[in-house]
Amino acid sequence: MNSSFINQSRYLQWYYNTDYEGYPVHFHHGNFFEFIIPLTGDYKVSVEEKIYDLRERDILIIPPGMLHGMLPTKEPGGRIIFMVNMDFMYLYENYSDIMSFHAPVLCIREAGGCHHQDIYKLVMKMRSEYYHDNPFRDTYIYSLILQIFVTLSRSGLYEAGGKAKRENTKKKETFLLVQEYMKLHLQEGLGLEETAERFGFSKCHFSRLFKENLQMNFNEYLSALRMEQAERLLIQNSYLTVQETGYRCGYKSYSAFVKAFKESYGCTPTEYKRKNRGGKKGEREP
Secondary structure (H helix, E strand, O other): EEEEOOOOOOOEEEEEEOOOOOHHHHHHHOOEEEEEEEOOEEEEEOOOEEEEEEEEOEEEEOOOOEEEEEEEOOOOOEHHHEEEEHHHHOOOOOOOHHHOOOOOEEOOOHHHHHHHHHHHHHHHHHHHHOOOOOOHHHHHHHHHHHHHHHHHHOOOOOOOOOOHHHHHHHHHHHHHHHHHHHHHHHHHHOOOHHHHHHHOHHHHHHHHHHHHHHOOHHHHHHHHHHHHHHHHHHHHOOOHHHHHHHHHHOOOHHHHHHHHHHHHOOOOHHHHHOOOOOEEEEEOOO
């Protein structure tokens, strides 16, 4: 991916993307909301098999757990892509109204009126702050993020409350723990039955709830999580061999890792590593 990214942290990941090529379907574990805003040129994004045709200055907000991908472009352009981990909002009373596995995908068009203008201005403030090393920079950015979600809620784009949402909070929090458990034990031989038992579910009930909450079954999610980890290790840890990378992602067989990676990315791990060897650190947005 031809991008610059600055100061990746637990809660914030900011990219300025100028790729012609697409980006394969993936998802983000944990509580990451993803924002995509084309600044120049158009951009097509698939979310759960629906295609969003983004124009300049449109804002697409993808909630956690959604399968999404970037389609190839024919013309050059520039897009802001940033991800926000909403864990820091657990202390807020209205957290469950915003952070939900059933939060909608929002596509806010420039022609959509004042709500778009308000949110776009906040994003531009984040952009300006992100590229300067000001005191309390991240704190200020978090305050802007909170303003964005307050704007979304007060505008009615995220409707507050609802009995069903409150009833789903405990189940949602349980599956956040399941996601973190799977991430932390990725190198081990994770299995559906063992994981279900650990969280106090029968195998069948856990399997049904897993699909309901994460929109994919246990093995699909595990495979996607391993591929996400493999991609990160291949790009960020050049000292690791491909075999060691596969082992850290839970593949005991080198050939099984190569086969799974090629099915997901259309190339071998070695080819992917070579293609992305330039990395993203040290670059700045023009």
